Amino acid sequence: MTQAFLSIRNVEKYFSAVKAVDDVSLDIRENEFFALLGASGSGKTTLLRMLAGFESLSGGDILIEGSSIANMQPNQRPVNLMFQSYALFPHMTVAQNIAYGLEMEKLPKAEITERVNAILDVIQLSHLAKRKPDQLSGGQRQRVALARALVKRPKVLLLDEPLGALDKKLRSEMQLELKRLQHEFGITFIMVTHDQEEALVMADRIAIMRDGALLQVGSPKDIYELPGSRYAADFIGVMNFLKVKRTDNGFAAPDGTAIATAHVSDGVGEGDAIAAVRPERLFLGDAGDNHFDGTVSDIAYHGLDLLLHVETELSDTPVVARMTADVADNHRPEIGQRITLGWLARDTHIFPA
Amino acid sequence: MTTDRRPLLLMTPALLWLTALMVIPCALILVLAFFRRGIYGGIEYTWTLENLALVFDPLYFRIFLKSAGIAGLSAAIACVLGYAAAYAIAAMPRRRQPTLLFFAVLPFWSNYLVRTYAWIVLLNREGLIVNIARWLGYNGELPSMLYTEQTVIVGLVYNYLPFVILACYAPLSRMNPEVTEASRDLGASAWTTFRRITLPMTVPGIATGFVFVFVLSIGNFVTPALLGGGQFQMIGNLVYAQFLTANDWPFGAALSMVLILVMLGLLMAQAVVAERASNGKGQSDG
Numbered sequence: 078m079t080q081a082f083l084s085i086r087n088v089e090k091y092f093s094a095v096k097a098v099d100d101v102s103l104d105i106r107e108n109e110f111f112a113l114l115g116a117s118g119s120g121k122t123t124l125l126r127m128l129a130g131f132e133s134l135s136g137g138d139i140l141i142e143g144s145s146i147a148n149m150q151p152n153q154r155p156v157n158l159m160f161q162s163y164a165l166f167p168h169m170t171v172a173q174n175i176a177y178g179l180e181m182e183k184l185p186k187a188e189i190t191e192r193v194n195a196i197l198d199v200i201q202l203s204h205l206a207k208r209k210p211d212q213l214s215g216g217q218r219q220r221v222a223l224a225r226a227l228v229k230r231p232k233v234l235l236l237d238e239p240l241g242a243l244d245k246k247l248r249s250e251m252q253l254e255l256k257r258l259q260h261e262f263g264i265t266f267i268m269v270t271h272d273q274e275e276a277l278v279m280a281d282r283i284a285i286m287r288d289g290a291l292l293q294v295g296s297p298k299d300i301y302e303l304p305g306s307r308y309a310a311d312f313i314g315v316m317n318f319l320k321v322k323r324t325d326n327g328f329a330a331p332d333g334t335a336i337a338t339a340h341v342s343d344g345v346g347e348g349d350a351i352a353a354v355r356p357e358r359l360f361l362g363d364a365g366d367n368h369f370d371g372t373v374s375d376i377a378y379h380g381l382d383l384l385l386h387v388e389t390e391l392s393d394t395p396v397v398a399r400m401t402a403d404v405a406d407n408h409r410p411e412i413g414q415r416i417t418l419g420w421l422a423r424d425t426h427i428f429p430a
Numbered sequence: 431m432t433t434d435r436r437p438l439l440l441m442t443p444a445l446l447w448l449t450a451l452m453v454i455p456c457a458l459i460l461v462l463a464f465f466r467r468g469i470y471g472g473i474e475y476t477w478t479l480e481n482l483a484l485v486f487d488p489l490y491f492r493i494f495l496k497s498a499g500i501a502g503l504s505a506a507i508a509c510v511l512g513y514a515a516a517y518a519i520a521a522m523p524r525r526r527q528p529t530l531l532f533f534a535v536l537p538f539w540s541n542y543l544v545r546t547y548a549w550i551v552l553l554n555r556e557g558l559i560v561n562i563a564r565w566l567g568y569n570g571e572l573p574s575m576l577y578t579e580q581t582v583i584v585g586l587v588y589n590y591l592p593f594v595i596l597a598c599y600a601p602l603s604r605m606n607p608e609v610t611e612a613s614r615d616l617g618a619s620a621w622t623t624f625r626r627i628t629l630p631m632t633v634p635g636i637a638t639g640f641v642f643v644f645v646l647s648i649g650n651f652v653t654p655a656l657l658g659g660g661q662f663q664m665i666g667n668l669v670y671a672q673f674l675t676a677n678d679w680p681f682g683a684a685l686s687m688v689l690i691l692v693m694l695g696l697l698m699a700q701a702v703v704a705e706r707a708s709n710g711k712g713q714s715d716g
């Protein structure tokens with residue numbers, strides 16, 4: 078692990094009485110791809126705006142390579158922000174928008190032109206270089222905003238939902254491009270996204286924000302497989318929540334069947350608790366450490382795999398189990414059929430009820 | 431083919447009103463400008479281009495140019511002051527802005543003549559300013575503050591400033607603050623951001639304000655008459671004199687016609703600027 082490149086220390090932000098950012102501390106490494114996830118209003122944009130210099134800090138400090146940038150003007154910070162609203166300059170063409178930041182660096186004209194053309198190529202908008210922003214589609218505008226921030230090759234690039242308006246194909250192309258540019262220019266990325274899959278695929282580390290505070294920070298694998306709280310478990314991916322009870326020697330389903338687990342989170346007390354298991358960790362039959370019976374209420378075919386909805390007494394909503402297509406071919410359950418689903422203790426997480 | 435006639439119906443009263451009070455008098459002036467002046471005033475109904483030629487006679491054309499100069503200078507000063515005021519108002523918290531605008535425009539709701547007379551009260555030889563200077567112990571010679579060209583400009587700027595404030599406030603308040611933030615983020619100083627982002631995005635407001643003040647000033651005759659004290663004439667005073675004292679209606683009409691054409695040209699140029707701006711505008715917030 079290299080030393081912290083960008084250090085966010087106990088940062089707080091109040092908008093009069095509203096606490097938008099609550100005691101956030103984060104160390105981000107050089108050249109790291111960091112993703113911020115969180116529900117709407119959880120403070121993601123506010124945190125980025127503080128890093129870029131558009132919101133003062135109510136408390137705490139921000140350091141880059143050991144020196145504080147908290148009192149620096151936005152134009153002096155080695156940080157660029159791609160705005161959630163794009164904030165393109167309406168009176169300038171696409172090319173002029175992108176060139177603007179380079180002109181501010183007083184680079185030679187030839188270099189500016191070259192870099193603008195190169196980035197236009199990356200975002201696949203070379204043919205629209207002379208258009209004004211209001212002659213572009215939403216997705217095209219988003220790419221221009223992205224290019225305008227990227228072309229500066231800052232030390233830290235803050236992206237507020239950079240790919241939200243793009244279709245699936247273009248989005249995955251842009252994801253690859255972002256990763257490539259990150260390696261080529263050694264940019265540290267902090268990206269806000271609503272798309273957890275995008276965060277899992279792209280990020281080196283992910284932070285989940287809730288009500289202005291960091292709920293959990295970790296690698297995509299940790300976040301997905303070792304959620305620290307019921308909220309985090311629910312927020313990332315699909316999770317089944319089962320009603321269980323604490324017993325003298327562990328946990329049990331309402332009917333008394335023991336539930337073995339490898340992960341018990343803090344704060345689980347006496348009485349009711351919640352057991353969580355991912356749909357892809359459930360399998361047909363009672364071979365695992367744990368199992369329960371249920372009735373298939375729905376089957377959703379997804380091509381590669383199949384989602385079974387199973388009604389059981391352990392949950393008020395149907396439990397979702399994900400089967401690969403070959404399993405489903407061999408013993409394809411039918412709607413209304415009584416089945417047994419099993420899973421392993423190491424895939425079981427217990428949270429407070 | 432059926433066309434919806436309702437819009438036409440709604441427009442009719444306004445169109446009739448304008449026809450009666452604007453188009454007909456203007457047409458009369460247009461026609462009048464091409465008749466000869468009668469020997470004892472009045473009009474002799476024979477066609478001539480003499481009146482129009484006289485407008486471009488150096489003697490009178492100089493007044494035209496001078497009026498344009500005064501109107502231009504007034505408009506420019508009003509634009510600088512008005513833009514600064516509008517900028518300051520737009521930078522205030524949203525909920526305070528309507529109040530501030532109200533106060534900026536307040537003088538507008540009082541009578542034009544009264545306001546102009548108030549300046550005379552302030553500036554004349556025994557006026558408030560002179561009295562204050564004396565009271566403060568200044569006994570030396572004071573420059574004449576009334577009946578100068580500068581006083582007229584001050585009066586015109588004062589009168590039309592609210593127009594400019596309103597015209598500039600509209601585009602300034604509509605700007606997405608994140609657009610200027612983006613400029614700062616990309617490395618521009620506050621001044622560069624103003625010069626390259628804010629100013630170009632709000633130029634239509636300035637153009638509107640400038641043209642309004644210019645057009646209203648170049649034809650104005652009350653302010654030069656009262657504050658200029660008849661010391662010098664603007665084109666409005668000349669027109670006034672032709673109609674009411676010299677009794678040369680055709681020449682007055684010819685002067686008016688040229689003035690109206692100048693104004694029309696400017697207003698149309700302004701409309702084109704505004705149109706182009708609204709085409710290239712569209713806040714870029716997807």
Ligand SMILES: Nc1ncnc2c1ncn2[C@@H]1O[C@H](COP(=O)(O)OP(=O)(O)OP(=O)(O)O)[C@@H](O)[C@H]1O
Binds near residue numbers: 115120
């Ligand atoms: N200028 C402001 N004045 C007052 N409250 C604000 C301001 N900006 C943000 N807030 C509040 O701070 C909280 C966090 O807002 P923020 O914009 O950071 O959320 P977000 O996580 O970016 O949400 P989204 O995913 O919808 O973009 C919200 O409750 C919001 O209402």
Ligand SMILES: [Mg+2]
Binds near residue numbers: 121122123237
């Ligand atoms: Mg946001």
